Amino acid sequence: MGQKPDIIPETGLQFFGRISASISHEIKNVLAIVNENAGLLEDLTLMADRGKPIDPARLKIMAATLKKQVGRADGIIMNMNRLAHSIDQTVTTADLDQTIELAIALTARFAAMRGVKVDLQLPANPLTIKTAPFYLMNLLWLCLDFSMSASGDEKQVELVVEETENSVRIRFRRLAGLSAALLETFPSDREKNLLAVLEAALTADPERAEVVLRLAKNIGEIECPQRF
Amino acid sequence: MPAKVLIVDDEKDFLDIMAERMGARGMAVSTATSAENALKMVLKEDYDAVIMDLMMPEMDGFKALKLFKETRPDVPIILLTANVPEEKCIEAIKLGAMDVIEKPADLNLLTQKIKDAKARKKK
Numbered sequence: 001m002g003q004k005p006d007i008i009p010e011t012g013l014q015f016f017g018r019i020s021a022s023i024s025h026e027i028k029n030v031l032a033i034v035n036e037n038a039g040l041l042e043d044l045t046l047m048a049d050r051g052k053p054i055d056p057a058r059l060k061i062m063a064a065t066l067k068k069q070v071g072r073a074d075g076i077i078m079n080m081n082r083l084a085h086s087i088d089q090t091v092t093t094a095d096l097d098q099t100i101e102l103a104i105a106l107t108a109r110f111a112a113m114r115g116v117k118v119d120l121q122l123p124a125n126p127l128t129i130k131t132a133p134f135y136l137m138n139l140l141w142l143c144l145d146f147s148m149s150a151s152g153d154e155k156q157v158e159l160v161v162e163e164t165e166n167s168v169r170i171r172f173r174r175l176a177g178l179s180a181a182l183l184e185t186f187p188s189d190r191e192k193n194l195l196a197v198l199e200a201a202l203t204a205d206p207e208r209a210e211v212v213l214r215l216a217k218n219i220g221e222i223e224c225p226q227r228f
Numbered sequence: 229m230p231a232k233v234l235i236v237d238d239e240k241d242f243l244d245i246m247a248e249r250m251g252a253r254g255m256a257v258s259t260a261t262s263a264e265n266a267l268k269m270v271l272k273e274d275y276d277a278v279i280m281d282l283m284m285p286e287m288d289g290f291k292a293l294k295l296f297k298e299t300r301p302d303v304p305i306i307l308l309t310a311n312v313p314e315e316k317c318i319e320a321i322k323l324g325a326m327d328v329i330e331k332p333a334d335l336n337l338l339t340q341k342i343k344d345a346k347a348r349k350k351k
Contacts, residue, residue: 021311025283028310028331029239035332036245043252065241115286 008135008197011190015138016083022109023080030073037062079105086133090222094136096127096168096215100161103140107148114155116148121160127168130218132198139194143172143202143213146186150211152177170213178206197222230256231346232273236266236280236292237308246279253339263292270300277345279338282309282320282328290323297324304345308333 040062048054082102104118111118147157154176162169183204187195195202199216233255237243240261247257258273260266263284270278278296282289289307296305304326312320317328326348327341 025311029242032310032331032333033239033241033245036242036249036335039335040245040249043249065245069241112285113283113288 007189008193011194012134012138015141019080019083019106019141022106023076026076026109027073030069030076033069034066037066075105083134083137086137090134091130091132091219093128093130094133096129096131096161097122099133099136100140100159100170103137103144104159106137107141107144110145111148111157114148116151117156118144118148119156119158121158123161123163127161127163129168129215131215132219132222135194135197135222136215139191139198139200139213140170142191142194143170143211146182147172147175147211150175150178150182164214167217168215170215172211172213173209175209175211178204178209178211180206230254231276231342232256232258233342234258234260234266234269234273234275234278236260236263236278236284238262238281238284249335250339250342253335255339255342263287263289263295267292267295267299270296270303275303276349277326277342278303278305279308279342280305282307282312282316290320293320293323293325302349304348306338306341306345308338 044054079102083106100120104120151157154174156174158173160171160173187202191202199219201214202211204211233250235243235246235257238261243259243261247259250257258269260269264287266278280289280292293305296303307320307325307328308331310331312328320328326345329338
């Protein structure tokens with residue numbers, strides 16, 4: 001298709017950097033809980049040395065907490081791994097449902113920080129499209145970030161995925177704070193470049209409080225001289 | 229008198245275990261899962277120190293720190309947080325935080341900081 005995504009590598013690195021920072025923060029929180037459980041185990045052992053028996057019920061609670069935190073860390077790292085591998089092939093056939101779910105999972109901490117709830121409605125049948133998964137994830141993340149800013153007092157964003165004959169439509173709905181002023185800065189060059197590469201289009205309708213992302217089902221090869 | 233400490237963190241598991249371990253060290257520990265609740269609590273109770281996460285939903289630690297300093301400037305605040313760049317630590321100190329400690333924390337170090345906070349508050 002000949003598109004030269006000059007600013008895409010920088011946009012992609014910014015995206016990867018923000019996600020990496022968020023993930024490392026989450027992992028540190030998990031480690032803090034594991035660390036305190038190890039400390040508590042030391043405390044209990046010291047008390048046992050002094051003759052106070054260890055309560056097995058307390059140990060069971062600690063084991064459950066540790067298992068929960070290991071599961072949490074595993075989920076975080078698995079998502080990071082999936083994001084990292086999304087760059088393996090610039091253009092490939094991807095499961096759109098899983099890509100959107102991953103984008104939402106990667107945004108979860110940002111949403112929690114802003115007190116925004118994100119809901120997803122997928123079509124009954126899974127959708128596969130030929131796309132650039134990393135760029136798509138980047139674009140979805142930018143759209144989610146914008147949608148959270150536009151969610152207003154409702155603090156809720158609803159993603160509805162619909163299949164049309166030649167495209168897939170992702171509607172970012174319930175954007176109660178969507179205004180002309182907000183749309184002056186969105187989409188910016190970052191989003192426009194990603195839209196061009198993904199053969200996608202973005203429209204906004206403040207009256208319906210929604211932004212609609214239309215994705216091609218089958219994009220061409222991307223000429224990407226600055227691949228990273 | 230045991231040190232009266234308020235710990236503020238949105239991680240419930242972390243709060244519970246910190247409260248247990250600090251309680252075992254003779255401190256009177258209260259907890260809050262949001263800065264909003266913590267602000268209400270410091271207006272009612274006189275704490276020797278507030279230990280607060282810097283990154284919390286809705287109201288982040290910086291905003292909370294400013295509000296704490298406006299409402300109870302006498303209460304020392306120790307920030308306990310994961311992965312904070314140095315410039316953010318400096319900003320927090322400038323805003324009135326007594327110290328910034330990175331998670332996972334050494335409880336002995338934190339206990340010493342609480343003792344320092346209590347001594348500072350007495351002055």
